[in-house]
Amino acid sequence: MSHIAIIGAGRVGSTVAYTLIIKNIAERISLVDVNQDRCEGEVLDLKDVLAFSTTKEVAVATYAEARTADIIVICAGFAQQPGQTRPELLAKNKTIIADIMRNLNPINSNAIVIMVTNPVDVLTYVAHENTALPQKQVIGSGTLLDMQRLQHALAREFAVDPSLVETLIMGEHGDSQCVIWSQTRIEGKPADQLLARERHVGLAETTRKTAYTIIEKKCATYYGVASCVAELCSIILNDKKSVVPVVTYLPAFGLCMSIPVVLGRAGVLEQRLPPLAAEEHTCLAQSAKNLRKLLHS
Numbered sequence: 001m002s003h004i005a006i007i008g009a010g011r012v013g014s015t016v017a018y019t020l021i022i023k024n025i026a027e028r029i030s031l032v033d034v035n036q037d038r039c040e041g042e043v044l045d046l047k048d049v050l051a052f053s054t055t056k057e058v059a060v061a062t063y064a065e066a067r068t069a070d071i072i073v074i075c076a077g078f079a080q081q082p083g084q085t086r087p088e089l090l091a092k093n094k095t096i097i098a099d100i101m102r103n104l105n106p107i108n109s110n111a112i113v114i115m116v117t118n119p120v121d122v123l124t125y126v127a128h129e130n131t132a133l134p135q136k137q138v139i140g141s142g143t144l145l146d147m148q149r150l151q152h153a154l155a156r157e158f159a160v161d162p163s164l165v166e167t168l169i170m171g172e173h174g175d176s177q178c179v180i181w182s183q184t185r186i187e188g189k190p191a192d193q194l195l196a197r198e199r200h201v202g203l204a205e206t207t208r209k210t211a212y213t214i215i216e217k218k219c220a221t222y223y224g225v226a227s228c229v230a231e232l233c234s235i236i237l238n239d240k241k242s243v244v245p246v247v248t249y250l251p252a253f254g255l256c257m258s259i260p261v262v263l264g265r266a267g268v269l270e271q272r273l274p275p276l277a278a279e280e281h282t283c284l285a286q287s288a289k290n291l292r293k294l295l296h297s
């Protein structure tokens with residue numbers, strides 16, 4: 001029976017569970033949270049979705065149960081508060097993630113861990129440091145979310161179906177993310193030929209700020225990221241070997257950030273760094289520098 005465990009049944013974790021169920025992605029979903037009441041409430045609510053899904057079971061679980069899952073999604077911890085710095089947020093969530101990874105040991109040796117908690121790039125690295133799993137089996141939900149935001153913005157701009165827009169965002173899931181314009185095409189035509197330079201900057205800025213805008217209006221984001229996590233779970237469980245940007249360990253940089261990878265049931269099968277323009281190389285190096293600074297803050 002395909003089994004996905006979700007650690008952290010808050011807004012993001014419970015929406016991930018709902019999306020997995022409604023999209024028939026796994027037969028069994030387990031939820032773990034330090035807040036037992038919240039977790040039980042979410043599970044009772046989610047059980048009412050099972051009638052409309054092929055998912056057979058959703059339950060509150062212990063770490064002993066969660067560590068046997070095929071995929072373990074980590075959404076536990078705090079979101080950034082107004083006025084809180086990223087090093088402050090990292091300090092709080094780092095302890096939580098290190099504890100969770102230790103609680104998951106001994107982990108199913110075939111499990112794939114998907115980090116969602118922010119700052120996701122650095123916390124994917126923390127997860128690596130606290131597990132026996134190989135690096136290819138620990139990934140993070142990174143710039144896939146940003147990439148689909150830009151893809152849809154470009155589709156609106158050119159009044160075409162989003163499937164006709166190819167784009168890519170790499171690096172940090174956050175302020176220093178890099179739009180790879182050299183890999184961006186609308187109906188097969190290079191974006192460089194279709195869009196003025198100022199429009200590149202404007203679209204990249206709007207994409208980067210989307211999460212801030214949502215948080216300003218409703219205090220949190222969860223639908224978009226839950227859909228991305230559900231997509232990653234579907235790719236993994238069905239061994240689709242799709243090319244998607246995820247947070248992965250990059251030996252050349254000595255840290256984790258998003259680049260396109262071939263993803264399948266065994267995790268990251270191959271890292272696919274595309275050819276980059278000089279300014280895109282510079283952007284990626286700057287993103288890595290920012291993440292390194294945060295990692296050692």
Ligand code: NAD
Nearest residue numbers: 008009010011012033034035076077078079116117118225
């Ligand atoms: P939330 O406060 O609604 O939920 C967090 C949950 O974690 C709570 O239920 C809490 O009880 C639980 N928790 C805390 N410590 C725990 C522990 N040690 N073990 C188990 N559970 C624990 O927060 P949220 O809105 O769901 O956000 C969760 C995280 O996801 C935040 O860090 C947020 O920034 C991040 N996030 C990431 C992305 C992304 O794209 N990667 C997008 C949105 C949110």
